[in-house]
Amino acid sequence: MPSIPTILSVRFMLNPEWGVINSPIFRLTGADGPNWLNDPTLALGFSMLMHIWKSLPFWTLILVAGRLAIPAEQYEAASVDGATSWQKFRFITWPSMRTLYLTSTILSMIWTLGDFNSVYLLTGGGPADLTHVLATLGIRYLRLDQVDLSMASIVVALPLVLPLVYFMMKRLSK
DSSP states (O other): HHHHHHHHHHHHHOOTTOOHHHHHHHHHSSSSOOOOGGHHHHHHHHHHHHHHHHHHHHHHHHHHHHHHTSHHHHHHHHHTTTOOOHHHHHIIHHHHHHHHHHHHHHHHHHHHOOOOHHHEEEEEOOOOOOOOOHHHHHHHHTTTTTTHHHHHHTTOOOOOOHHHHOOOHHHHHH
């Protein structure tokens, strides 16, 4: 729920006519600012940024908790041996956290396939249906009364999602 007002606020800021970003551009130059969400590259980029923004608290909490679980004695011993920050990361932090990072990455990949709000509220799948993801495409076809295409857009992800879910279940059941 908290992501919805933020996504709508970003959409309002990127509005080409009265948006918060284009208004100063118009006042300073007298020219209209870019039409942010009608350019496919910019619209897709902003959709990806919104998804990253939504996932950032998850990633931050998980990785900070993983980093705090590493005993401080290991870093102290490395400092005594004269290790640089890069060596501490390479030989202590990364080996201790790589399984956590892999688990978080796979979980994020599974969640990304079903991310509906970021794309639908920001771009609506436009311009010219170039920023759709599987979730928004399924809803689009369902509204057009093309249930077969709607189901196909969802089912096409199964060969990717099922092995990831199986891998995650095996991994987390240990």
